[in-house]
Amino acid sequence: MRDIWQRLPTRGKTFCLAALAAAIAAPLVADRYLLSVLILVFYFAYLGQAWNLLMGFAGQLSLGHALYLGLGAYTATALWTLFGIGPWIGVFIAIPVAAAAGMIVGWLGWRFAIEGVYFALLTIAFAEFTRIGFDHLQITGASAGLFLSVNSPGSDKWWNLGGGPLLYYYLALILAAAATLLVAWLRRSPLGYRWLAVREDPEAAQAAGIDIFRAKMIAMLISASMTAVGGVFYGFYYRNLFPSQVFDIGRSIEIIMAPIIGGLGTVFGPIVGAILLTPLGESLTALMQHFGINTPGAKSIFYGLTLMVIITLQPSGVWPWLARKLGLDRPRA
């Protein structure tokens, strides 16, 4: 951990500390609406880190991360509504559930040498399969959805992940910061190097003694587990779950936006992407509401166009470019 910190250039250290301080102090000045936007920023930064681990570092394109998000969300909320098991315990059941799903997808894909586009399609297929399954799963309310009651005893207490926006704000902040630290640490770990090797050239990686199947499976395990935690947050923050929303391919695409815009395979890319994208999308919605235009698709059109523009003009993302401009990138020794 100390090693990571020391590797940052001085300006980077200042910048990180200032950003963290600002994030901690933000609730003093931010109103409820701004806070809700910031919650989304951290939430997407967090999920982006999880996905980026698999795609950006290990080079495996998953377009079905909604599967792990949904499984995490459904496991924890169902445990709460059905058995009264609180989310702080539920999360430790949600993680293995999603991780097991990830292992199945990874095992099927990589054992049978399903790669690239095919692998991406396999991940979509699993997410869709599960979505339809949950649409018919009576115990979690099927397609009519699963709702967290606000009236049951103790549901508004922090230990049950209930309460005001401040709770969710700091929780999302901690998740995003912890995920960033974890990713930064993994990047400099032997595992991180192995992932990069697998991403760059699997055959050469094998010749360097790397068990590529194992490396990919570990990436999937961590990525799916992290995403499941995000799902628990999602479930208790929104307090209602519909299979058609949480398992939707649109949800998977939402997850991949921030790291792609910010910069695939970089530690700060997902954060930068989330900071750029979420407020833009939100202000677009606000602006349209202000002018009385009620168009559900407009925000998605904006996201779609942004994806196309970024991938055409700046496929390595905004962060590498921005870091150079601000003199924050690591000096090349």
Add this chain to the structure above:
Amino acid sequence: MTALLTIDGISKRFRGLAAVSRVSFEVQQGDIFAVIGPNGAGKTTLFNMIAGALPPDEGSITFAGQQIQGLRSDQIARLGVGRTFQLVRPFPALTVEDNVIIGALMQTKTVHDAEKIARDTLARLDLFDKRAQIASSLTLPDRKRLEVARALATGPKLLLLDEVMAGLRPTETDRIVATLRDLNRGGLTILLIEHVMRAVTALASRILVLHHGAAIAEGNPEQVLRDPAVVESYLGAESL
């Protein structure tokens, strides 16, 4: 002398075409063993079978007393067989140093130690000053050296070199030859495929000649290079 690598009657067919048929030989500890032969003789197929990139159809490969045929290439690498690829394949988007660190992580568990090994290896192959460059920006000779450095950093007992001299200028060839000789003196066994006869004669203590997938001669350089069958099928053709 003990054999580090024993190849016993291995064959590989592609769609009925025999790429390598019943080849046997032994590489002794401390040898520099060269495999030569015209294009399409099956040299790279042979290499790929030893390194585990291709499973042999028949025969056995014994490395350091253990049968390795059918193992995955990463398992074989971890047993102590380092290799380079004929068409160099460094990890393009990573720095030179990170490329070699990845190799070095096979020997050690910490990135800190791997960095040390990587820097030593890079210094040895004259790449230390270029360690912060992105691998894809290197020139071909540098990329070839990087390829050797990455294989070397894994700490192999046996180094497989697939035409590392091809396409290099004579001075660059001599530099690599000197480095390899140096490594060999340090106890490293080397098995190389090479077209550049200048390098083969300068390095090899033993030579195996492959022709149409079969071994047609084996021995020390003086014997082999004077063998009429070799001269006719290979050297003669090359010198034309």
Add this chain to the structure above:
Amino acid sequence: MTAITLNIIVQGILTGLVYGLMALGLSVIFGVMRVVNFAHGEFTVVAMYAAFLLFDMLGVSPLVSLLPIAAAFFFLGYVLQRTLVEPFVSRAEHEQFILLVGLATVVVNGLLLIFGPDARPINLPYSFDSYTVGSLFIDKVRVFAALGAFAICIALFLFFRYTRTGTAIRACADNLTGAGVVGLNVKQLYAVTFGLGFACIGAAGTLMATIADASPGLAPAYTLLAFVIVIIGGLGSMAGALVGGVLIGISEALAGFYIQPSMKSMFSFALLILVLVLRPQGLMGRRL
């Protein structure tokens, strides 16, 4: 086999042929350019709306508007390839994918913006007529749609087999460097290929509009459907797309009738996962 089951299977085959035509577009584009058109279903629904509008505003039957819409889509595909996709042909797989995911998102939400979420049916005078063959009752529109789809597929087969351009495109697919060396204009041929893929979409969408109601919500489902079909049949194999389409058509029809309509695609996905694991190159594909 009971008469009902037989009826359902025949319905499935007919619908499946239209699916097959749609998937054929995806297969052709991938087979030649190695680009996966992630916006496939989205454009299929655009074609459905085109057919709907022509019928609703001008009273043109989809069977008449079939060829004009296909031609317009050829042009659309040609232009898209020339402007948007061309720079991506040699780029990384995930970058192509993301570009087209972006395009798909724009198209489907554009449709939502313009037409709203409601389904738009085309009510032809013979929409509810059917042919009776023994114990079989077959929807008239479904027969027309299937025949149309089949005819267009045959035309495309013949094009690739017997015309100069078709042969040239196949040459590009087999050996890109070789094609460039013998002086084929690869960019031009790629644009034509993309256009042909889109013509399939245009035709399939128009025919689909007669058997299903157009709505933006169908778009992602059709994209996935096309993928499933093409992977089951074998990416890049033309016959495979038709076989896969028919298989999925039957599986959907049976699951929809005997289990639940909303669960029919679950079986398609299960089939996909099975094929990916057991025979990743697809039923009729070559090993990659």
